[in-house]
Amino acid sequence: MLTLYHHPRSTYARRVVIGLLEKQLEYTSVVIDMGKREHRGPAHLAMNPYGRVPVLADDDFVLYESATILRYLEETRPERPLLPSAPRERALTDMHMRLCDIQLARHTGIIIFPKRFLPKERWDTQAMTAASQEIQRHLDILEPQLADRTYLVADQFTLADLAYIPFVHFLPIMDVATPPNVQRWVDHLLARPSARSTVPDV
Numbered sequence: 001m002l003t004l005y006h007h008p009r010s011t012y013a014r015r016v017v018i019g020l021l022e023k024q025l026e027y028t029s030v031v032i033d034m035g036k037r038e039h040r041g042p043a044h045l046a047m048n049p050y051g052r053v054p055v056l057a058d059d060d061f062v063l064y065e066s067a068t069i070l071r072y073l074e075e076t077r078p079e080r081p082l083l084p085s086a087p088r089e090r091a092l093t094d095m096h097m098r099l100c101d102i103q104l105a106r107h108t109g110i111i112i113f114p115k116r117f118l119p120k121e122r123w124d125t126q127a128m129t130a131a132s133q134e135i136q137r138h139l140d141i142l143e144p145q146l147a148d149r150t151y152l153v154a155d156q157f158t159l160a161d162l163a164y165i166p167f168v169h170f171l172p173i174m175d176v177a178t179p180p181n182v183q184r185w186v187d188h189l190l191a192r193p194s195a196r197s198t199v200p201d202v
């Protein structure tokens with residue numbers, strides 16, 4: 001039995017919820033009250049010593065790190081695949097998932113956390129501007145790769161695209177100029193039922 005410990009405003013947790021929806025997997029949802037710092041309490045730290053969501057339990061097997069969780073679901077429940085079958089395409093999927101974390105998600109947090117949750121006087125605008133520049137650079141690198149393509153890899157929706165959804169959702173508040181091919185890809189991804197049904201309230 002799958003149990004997901006998460007929070008509806010968490011970008012990383014949203015990835016896993018989208019994965020579960022796309023694969024039509026049944027799971028028990030446990031919302032960790034991050035406002036009350038439940039993620040730093042002993043019960044949650046016993047599952048994830050870093051005190052973060054998401055955490056997935058598959059019976060007594062506990063796993064954290066959203067990209068790893070998605071890969072595990074794919075390995076153990078291959079129906080409705082989100083990974084291509086050819087080794088090269090699987091490798092490309094992994095590459096894009098890693099690049100999403102390193103080149104986009106990390107910088108996204110620097111901008112969207114303050115914008116969503118902190119008053120303006122607490123924003124580190126210098127760090128936010130630097131993060132916007134990094135994101136712009138990444139989008140500009142993606143742009144030619146997305147010419148004449150619907151998805152990042154193998155002309156099918158894969159974990160590579162899925163990993164991006166919760167982060168590209170916030171492009172409108174990232175102070176970047178989204179290039180046209182990237183915008184088309186983003187619009188397509190955000191129109192998926194799994195993306196639409198998991199839009200956070202802020």
Ligand SMILES: N[C@@H](CCC(=O)N[C@@H](CS)C(=O)NCC(=O)O)C(=O)O
Pocket residue numbers: 009010011012013039051052053054064065066067
């Ligand atoms: N690399 C982790 C990142 C998880 C993460 O940073 N989650 C945030 C919520 S979006 C969190 O739990 N933050 C609480 C904290 O760091 O105290 C993953 O992919 O799961």
